[in-house]
Amino acid sequence: MIDLKYFQNNFEEASNKLAKKAVATQTLEELKSLFASLKDDNAKYEATKAEQNKLSKLFGEYKQKGLDTYELKAQLDSFKTTLATLQENARRSEEALEALSQMIPNFPDDSVPEGVDENYNIELRKVLEPRKFDFTPKEHWELASSCGWIDFERGVKLAKSRFSVLRGDGARVERALINFFLNFNRKNGFEEFNLPLMNNASMLRGTGQLPKFEDDLFRIEDEDLYLIPTAEVPLTNLYNDEIINDKELPILMTAYTPCFRKEAGSAGRDTRGMIRQHQFDKVEMVAISHPDKSDEIFEMMVQNASDLLTALELPHRLVMLCGGDLGFSAAKTVDIEVWLPGQNQYREISSISNTRDFQARRAKIRYKQDGKNSFVHTLNGSALAVGRTLIAIMENYQQEDGTIKIPEVLKSYL
RNA sequence: GGACAGUUGGGUGAGUUGGCUGAAACCACAUCCCUGCUAAGGAUGCGUACGGGAAACUGUACCGAGGGUUCGAAUCCCUCACUGUCCGCCA
Numbered sequence: 001m002i003d004l005k006y007f008q009n010n011f012e013e014a015s016n017k018l019a020k021k022a023v024a025t026q027t028l029e030e031l032k033s034l035f036a037s038l039k040d041d042n043a044k045y046e047a048t049k050a051e052q053n054k055l056s057k058l059f060g061e062y063k064q065k066g067l068d069t070y071e072l073k074a075q076l077d078s079f080k081t082t083l084a085t086l087q088e089n090a091r092r093s094e095e096a097l098e099a100l101s102q103m104i105p106n107f108p109d110d111s112v113p114e115g116v117d118e119n120y121n122i123e124l125r126k127v128l129e130p131r132k133f134d135f136t137p138k139e140h141w142e143l144a145s146s147c148g149w150i151d152f153e154r155g156v157k158l159a160k161s162r163f164s165v166l167r168g169d170g171a172r173v174e175r176a177l178i179n180f181f182l183n184f185n186r187k188n189g190f191e192e193f194n195l196p197l198m199n200n201a202s203m204l205r206g207t208g209q210l211p212k213f214e215d216d217l218f219r220i221e222d223e224d225l226y227l228i229p230t231a232e233v234p235l236t237n238l239y240n241d242e243i244i245n246d247k248e249l250p251i252l253m254t255a256y257t258p259c260f261r262k263e264a265g266s267a268g269r270d271t272r273g274m275i276r277q278h279q280f281d282k283v284e285m286v287a288i289s290h291p292d293k294s295d296e297i298f299e300m301m302v303q304n305a306s307d308l309l310t311a312l313e314l315p316h317r318l319v320m321l322c323g324g325d326l327g328f329s330a331a332k333t334v335d336i337e338v339w340l341p342g343q344n345q346y347r348e349i350s351s352i353s354n355t356r357d358f359q360a361r362r363a364k365i366r367y368k369q370d371g372k373n374s375f376v377h378t379l380n381g382s383a384l385a386v387g388r389t390l391i392a393i394m395e396n397y398q399q400e401d402g403t404i405k406i407p408e409v410l411k412s413y414l
Numbered sequence: 415g416g417a418c419a420g421u422u423g424g425g426u427g428a429g430u431u432g433g434c435u436g437a438a439a440c441c442a443c444a445u446c447c448c449u450g451c452u453a454a455g456g457a458u459g460c461g462u463a464c465g466g467g468a469a470a471c472u473g474u475a476c477c478g479a480g481g482g483u484u485c486g487a488a489u490c491c492c493u494c495a496c497u498g499u500c501c502g503c504c505a
Contacts, residue, residue, distance in 0.1 A: 046474040056486045060433045076485040371444060
């Protein structure tokens with residue numbers, strides 16, 4: 001949720017920021033007018049209600065003193081319908097404003113480059129040189145059967161398309177990666193969590209998945225529950241509706257969870273292989289930070305994710321997302337893309353975002369400093385997407401005979 | 415799944431014969447005083463959100479959520495959610 005007061009008082013500036021995320025001017029005008037009418041309706045209701053409260057109090061005093069209340073009663077009765085109408089107006093205005101403001105994405109930072117799609121993203125740096133192959137490297141799905149790590153067909157049989165089965169060393173490496181990531185994150189100050197994989201609608205609203213992206217979520221029938229699309233949801237919402245003592249900040253958290261996504265808008269994309277699945281494993285980092293410290297923590301999280309890939313000796317690059325490619329809640333995002341020699345391209349394996357106070361506003365996560373409450377900043381990032389790391393290992397560590405070497409750092413985990 | 419009990423501010427917890435309670439007391443926290451040492455004592459302040467005001471201050475809403483009764487509800491009624499205890503079931 002954006003700061004509506006700031007939006008209203010700095011309409012020009014705020015609109016320009018949101019233009020980077022391609023929000024329609026008409027929508028912004030509507031938001032502005034809804035805000036104004038809510039204020040208006042509230043003022044009317046509150047003034048009348050104040051009057052009624054005063055007379056009601058007087059009524060009580062009259063009764064106590066045994067005075068005649070006939071006239072006062074008649075007067076008070078007349079408030080009933082007036083107040084009901086005014087209240088209804090205010091309620092409608094509030095609902096309309098709430099509905100629209102929930103759909104407005106976060107302001108991008110000034111440092112975020114302009115651009116409509118990923119072609120305008122800016123490469124920050126490359127880490128590690130891709131390995132030179134003396135044979136033609138295969139894509140991971142070609143390697144899947146030769147090394148026996150992934151069984152796509154049986155995954156589909158058990159569930160449906162975009163599900164797969166890991167077996168043997170594939171399953172073991174997946175598990176090793178999870179342990180390696182969690183330990184690495186923990187050594188860097190992140191506390192480990194194990195979380196509910198279903199969260200209720202209110203939590204999903206807190207982090208911004210609802211109401212706008214319901215189509216991408218798996219919902220549990222007859223329950224107010226959704227399968228989480230990322231551990232960002234439960235981790236961030238651990239502090240939903242809480243006021244944190246500023247001495248506890250920053251709070252650094254990490255968790256491994258499976259993630260569930262319908263991939264509604266991705267029909268036909270990455271249908272082959274394990275890049276885009278309905279269920280995938282991910283180790284996530286979340287930070288709850290003092291506003292002054294979130295940039296610093298952001299850099300630390302980016303570095304942490306990059307270091308994981310470096311430790312696995314996987315070549316990768318860091319990319320600053322442009323406004324058009326930025327997610328709904330993010331003010332700033334750096335993607336980390338790992339080199340896939342079989343595909344001969346870099347593919348996203350981590351995405352680290354600073355949402356500033358956007359999620360904190362929605363989820364009511366505040367900190368108290370010198371008796372005053374303010375919204376915290378929340379950050380999240382993958383460290384890392386486990387399935388995609390497995391793929392990256394397969395493609396980067398493949399041998400000519402179709403077998404896969406095990407990265408040095410993982411050996412102690414197997 | 416069945417029965418009973420409960421859900422109040424950062425925490426514990428009063429208040430449920432409707433108005434003087436946005437809410438006692440205690441703890442925690444903040445500032446100050448005293449003292450001087452791995453402590454204690456004293457003073458003051460201290461819920462959240464939105465609106466008005468330069469400010470002092472002030473209006474409205476909120477005592478799990480939603481609805482109802484009433485001039486007026488934390489207090490009465492209804493529905494739902496959650497928590498606790500006992501029973502049943504179960505990894």
